[in-house]
Amino acid sequence: MTADFIRLNLDWNAEPNDPGERVEVDGADLRLSFILNPWEHDAAEGERADLVFTDCEKWRLGATNDEGWHRGDCRYSGVAPTWGEFYEIVGHDALRDAPNDWHQIRAAQPQLRHFLFYLRDHTFECVATGWRLVRQPSNVC
Numbered sequence: 630m631t632a633d634f635i636r637l638n639l640d641w642n643a644e645p646n647d648p649g650e651r652v653e654v655d656g657a658d659l660r661l662s663f664i665l666n667p668w669e670h671d672a673a674e675g676e677r678a679d680l681v682f683t684d685c686e687k688w689r690l691g692a693t694n695d696e697g698w699h700r701g702d703c704r705y706s707g708v709a710p711t712w713g714e715f716y717e718i719v720g721h722d723a724l725r726d727a728p729n730d731w732h733q734i735r736a737a738q739p740q741l742r743h744f745l746f747y748l749r750d751h752t753f754e755c756v757a758t759g760w761r762l763v764r765q766p767s768n769v770c
Contacts (some may be wrong), residue, residue, distance in 0.1 A: 632708070632722040634745075638715040641678065641762065642666045645713065648748050649677075652690060657735050659685045661746070661753055665764070677765040680715070684758035686741050687731045691752040703752060704728075705745070718743040725756075 643650070644664040651662045661680040665672035672678075682688070693703040698712045704724045709716065718725070725743055731754075744760060746753040 632718050632720045632724075634705075634709050634716040634718055636710065636714050636716055637744075637760075641670050641672065642713065642715075643746070643748055645749060650690070650748055650751065650753065652688065652753075654685075654688075654732075654734060657684050658682065659688055659734070659755060659757065661755075662765075663748065672764075679763045679765065680744075680746070680760055681763055682744065682755045682757035682760050684738070684741075685734045686737055686756040687733045688755040689728055689731045689753070691728060691730060691754070692750075693752045694750040695747070698747065698752075709745070709747070712747045713749075715746040716744070718745055728754075 642665070644666050648663040653660045653662070659682045661682070662677055665676045665678050667674045667676065695712045697703055698706050701707065704727055722743060741756050741758060744755045744757065
């Protein structure tokens with residue numbers, strides 16, 4: 630069995646030029662904050678959202694960017710459908726543990742899901758129970 634990439638961000642995405650991503654860990658939960666793309670989706674310019682991952686085992690924010698992915702420097706180059714999207718990788722993934730820059734949050738658990746988000750200058754990955762998108766309230770003047 631091989632790994633399949635299921636695209637999860639059908640009606641939203643990160644800002645393509647400077648998503649301003651930030652990672653915050655709270656116990657076994659993780660929050661990836663970023664600026665939404667207002668040009669292709671329903672979002673205000675500068676609006677932020679959080680991907681909240683529950684019961685995380687580990688996460689990483691790697692250096693591979695879009696240029697590296699197109700050059701074949703990413704372990705999923707040529708395997709993942711396209712750069713710049715948010716995926717769940719399902720099935721056997723022999724490459725999942727290849728990077729050595731994972732941040733371990735808790736002991737490995739069975740039945741966790743592998744999430745992958747290609748941002749402008751980074752590759753974000755998280756192994757967790759689940760996820761949800763939370764849009765941050767806009768500052769109203």
